[in-house]
Amino acid sequence: MAGRASNSSTGAVLLRDVTEADLPIFFEQQRNREANRMAAFTARDPEDRAAFMAHWTKVLADESITKQTIVFEERVAGNIVCFMQDGHLEVGYWIGKEYWGKGIATKALLAFLNHVPVRPLYAYVAKDNAGSLRVLQKCGFTMSGEGKEYSNARGAEVEAWVLILRANVGYDRAT
Numbered sequence: 001m002a003g004r005a006s007n008s009s010t011g012a013v014l015l016r017d018v019t020e021a022d023l024p025i026f027f028e029q030q031r032n033r034e035a036n037r038m039a040a041f042t043a044r045d046p047e048d049r050a051a052f053m054a055h056w057t058k059v060l061a062d063e064s065i066t067k068q069t070i071v072f073e074e075r076v077a078g079n080i081v082c083f084m085q086d087g088h089l090e091v092g093y094w095i096g097k098e099y100w101g102k103g104i105a106t107k108a109l110l111a112f113l114n115h116v117p118v119r120p121l122y123a124y125v126a127k128d129n130a131g132s133l134r135v136l137q138k139c140g141f142t143m144s145g146e147g148k149e150y151s152n153a154r155g156a157e158v159e160a161w162v163l164i165l166r167a168n169v170g171y172d173r174a175t
Contacts, residue, residue: 029096040126
């Protein structure tokens with residue numbers, strides 16, 4: 001799927017291919033403690049730059065992963081990815097804390113869904129991450145189940161919602 005999501009604009013939010021120059025920004029965004037706690041399902045050690053770079057080097061080389069940089073007002077606001085996990089496609093995103101509450105995640109996810117035509121798509125969100133749950137629901141994801149996953153950021157198992165997107169939903173949907 002790589003390459004399907006070419007440059008596309010949704011108002012002030014732009015999606016473009018991830019470049020190596022984006023990685024230091026992603027790393028700094030993912031080091032934020034509050035963001036790690038909120039996201040729950042994060043890297044073992046968000047301070048480990050070598051592990052982060054090794055992970056993203058694999059992601060960039062893997063053509064089965066759709067990966068985009070989220071740009072807001074000409075600045076890197078985060079990233080969004082679609083990848084195979086446990087036999088099904090999952091979507092995930094990370095928005096830098098300074099960009100929270102601006103509607104960026106919703107606009108980016110809706111635009112991204114136009115470039116990932118395969119359905120169903122799954123997403124996992126910590127039950128207490130109300131902001132991300134709201135984003136997913138605005139984009140057409142519905143509850144599919146629940147479970148528990150170990151959270152590196154919290155050092156404990158965390159209850160999570162499993163959401164699914166069955167319909168062909170994209171940016172044309174009203175936000």
